[in-house]
Amino acid sequence: MRCGVDVRCGVDVRCWAAAAQPGAVAESGAVAQLALSRAAYPDLVFFIFGYGTKQQHLGAGLTRTCPRCHNTTQWVRIREFKQFSVFFIPVLRWKRRQLEICTICSTAVDA
Numbered sequence: 001m002r003c004g005v006d007v008r009c010g011v012d013v014r015c016w017a018a019a020a021q022p023g024a025v026a027e028s029g030a031v032a033q034l035a036l037s038r039a040a041y042p043d044l045v046f047f048i049f050g051y052g053t054k055q056q057h058l059g060a061g062l063t064r065t066c067p068r069c070h071n072t073t074q075w076v077r078i079r080e081f082k083q084f085s086v087f088f089i090p091v092l093r094w095k096r097r098q099l100e101i102c103t104i105c106s107t108a109v110d111a
């Protein structure tokens, strides 16, 4: 494909500049468009973000009688927080709280 300005033209930004001038050969339109998109996005940069509620098990809690299912069992203590991560690395944590959860019906109370 000849762009009419530079015979050696492949996919080149200089070719786009030359093809934009009046009098350029119509055949170089596709090449000029590709060169324009390359000029608009010189490097592709991406980020991987994560957001969610995380839970950490802290072991056994107190022996309680559940207000919902009325069973008396040993509850489980957990820590819960909201977390924001970049490239799977935790960056921010907020709304931290400790809970105790009924092992039968999963009712939670603040510990």
Ligand SMILES: [Zn+2]
Pocket (backbone or CB within 6 Å): 066, 067, 068, 069, 070, 071, 102, 103, 104, 105, 106, 107
């Ligand atoms: Zn329960």
